Amino acid sequence: MITCRTFVEFLMEYLSGALPSDQLDRFEEHLAMCSACVAYMKTYEQTVRLGKAAFEAEKGSVPADVPEDLVQAILEARRRRD
């Protein structure tokens, strides 16, 4: 029987399907008995989803125009390199 500590330590491998099958049974056995680790796993997965969602929303709100002073700085930098 694995501990909560071991479960959490290898949670990323478990969720990505990277655990070998002999260990997988022990992880699922633990999960069936431990509501704390079920909650930890669910909130860990939500953390990843929330991170993606937070930046997806940001990607949709990019201004159409780049600041004019930055445009001019970039054009000037290019001229200097020519």
Add this chain to the structure above:
Amino acid sequence: MSQQAPDRPVPGQDDAESSLVESLRRGDEDAFERLVRGHGARMLAVAQRYLGRGEDARDAVQEAFIAAYRSIGSFQGHALLSTWLHQITVNACLMRIRSRKRRPEESIDDLLPRWQEDGHHVVQPRDWSPGGEERLQSKETCAFVRQCIDRLPESYRTVILLRDIEDMDTRETARLLGITESGAKVRLHRARQALRELLDERFGRGGR
């Protein structure tokens, strides 16, 4: 990413883009300005994600455009121009992060789970979403999540951006960060755990 023959059109790549690339290769100054005006805002948003909203992000975008200008000859149409520019911008940001004066990074140990001697949780994790996922996806929540990611020490924030936000694979992430693949995995897991702990302050233990 699968390799496509240079002469096969990439989905989304239109004649205007091909023409722009051709003009850039000829050193056409107007074409370069169209490139900057057409892609600059998105590249600045990417740079600000890595470097914050100060001068560093603007400098990284400038460096990225100059790098793109110098290497447009190597752009063979395997990807969209926007994808290629995005990769150049991320590289420019990571180079700036690496070149910053190195300071000892704040430990994230306080944000990692604590364990009893028998391996049980010290703090019992609880579900976050009694109101469902909708509450977790509000505009306010998105802003809060971004703030929490910004609170992570730089190396942990960067690995989250590369793996979870940019969807890069472990190998590419490790290459960009100059660490081993197993190192990248360990860092990502610790970063996610730390971010989970920061979010838990609002959605879990104290946030209801």
